Amino acid sequence: MTILDGKALSNKIKEEVKADVVKLQKEKGVTPGLAVVLVGSDPASAAYVNMKSKACKEAGIYSIVHEMPDTISQDKILEILAMMNKNPNIDGILVQLPLPKHVDTTAILEAIAPKKDVDGFHAYNTGRMNLGLDSFIPATPYGVMELLKEYNIDPQGKDVCVVGASNIVGKPMSTLLLNANATVTTCHIYTKNLKEHTLKADIICVGVGKVNLITEDMVKDGAIVVDIGINRLDNGKLVGDVDYEKVAPKCSYITPVPGGVGPMTIAMLLKNTIKAAKLREESKLND
Numbered sequence: 001m002t003i004l005d006g007k008a009l010s011n012k013i014k015e016e017v018k019a020d021v022v023k024l025q026k027e028k029g030v031t032p033g034l035a036v037v038l039v040g041s042d043p044a045s046a047a048y049v050n051m052k053s054k055a056c057k058e059a060g061i062y063s064i065v066h067e068m069p070d071t072i073s074q075d076k077i078l079e080i081l082a083m084m085n086k087n088p089n090i091d092g093i094l095v096q097l098p099l100p101k102h103v104d105t106t107a108i109l110e111a112i113a114p115k116k117d118v119d120g121f122h123a124y125n126t127g128r129m130n131l132g133l134d135s136f137i138p139a140t141p142y143g144v145m146e147l148l149k150e151y152n153i154d155p156q157g158k159d160v161c162v163v164g165a166s167n168i169v170g171k172p173m174s175t176l177l178l179n180a181n182a183t184v185t186t187c188h189i190y191t192k193n194l195k196e197h198t199l200k201a202d203i204i205c206v207g208v209g210k211v212n213l214i215t216e217d218m219v220k221d222g223a224i225v226v227d228i229g230i231n232r233l234d235n236g237k238l239v240g241d242v243d244y245e246k247v248a249p250k251c252s253y254i255t256p257v258p259g260g261v262g263p264m265t266i267a268m269l270l271k272n273t274i275k276a277a278k279l280r281e282e283s284k285l286n287d
């Protein structure tokens with residue numbers, strides 16, 4: 001069994017990003033900038049935003065966090081996003097999810113300029129990704145694809161079971177794997193017999209948010225298991241959706257939690273921010 005080491009690959013990508021930032025500054029006089037919108041006081045969201053800001057700082061990317069109270073109106077968020085869309089120092093904008101219930105998430109995501117949509121959640125980027133065209137790719141599934149590539153795992157022709165079908169994890173994961181010519185089955189809360197599907201899979205990618213959802217009896221020998229889930233236990237320990245200790249010995253490859261997909265997500269966000277900065281540079285040239 002080989003561990004898919006997301007921490008190691010993410011460090012390598014972060015170094016590449018750092019070098020790219022220096023190059024952009026030297027050659028074009030551009031410092032990439034990322035704006036993060038954090039609404040409310042959810043501690044997990046605040047922790048993710050902190051990690052993203054810290055990673056930006058380390059890579060030399062300029063980053064600002066707009067913190068807003070739970071009670072903020074949707075119109076006010078839209079107003080702030082409109083300002084960021086126009087701000088020439090901001091290349092990428094991301095809104096940390098989930099948003100409070102009174103806010104329409106789709107309306108907020110659609111208000112981000114597609115060329116600054118570094119999370120890749122805008123319908124423009126989702127549509128382009130579906131068509132296999134150049135776009136911003138959501139960082140988590142993008143990170144999974146890069147991790148597979150690093151270990152020379154080609155999804156082409158493989159039976160893949162994606163468990164979880166959210167707009168930000170499961171659906172884009174399935175799309176990217178389909179675009180890579182895998183045979184993809186997407187499972188979700190209404191799937192009748194999850195085990196029936198996971199047992200057939202050469203690759204299982206699970207992103208649900210349920211401790212021990214994937215147990216040893218659900219995984220065939222030699223399968224590749226990618227655990228996207230993040231769950232915090234009462235004792236503070238972070239675990240994924242896979243019963244790691246029992247499942248790992250059956251696998252040819254498996255991601256640990258932490259140290260698998262999580263660090264890749266941050267690295268790919270930085271990569272998307274560099275992409276946005278380059279787009280800004282190109283659009284200046286076209287003016």
Ligand code: NAD
Pocket residue numbers: 140163164165166167168169170187188189190191194207208209210213228229230231261262263265
């Ligand atoms: P979500 O709640 O929006 O979606 C969960 C999905 O799981 C839904 O499609 C639902 O139908 C499905 N589901 C729920 N119970 C199920 C069950 N018993 N069997 C099969 N499917 C089931 O969550 P999300 O935002 O997609 O996040 C999913 C998980 O991924 C969470 O643990 C989240 O913390 C984690 N996550 C990790 C990263 C990372 O960087 N590693 C990034 C984003 C999200």
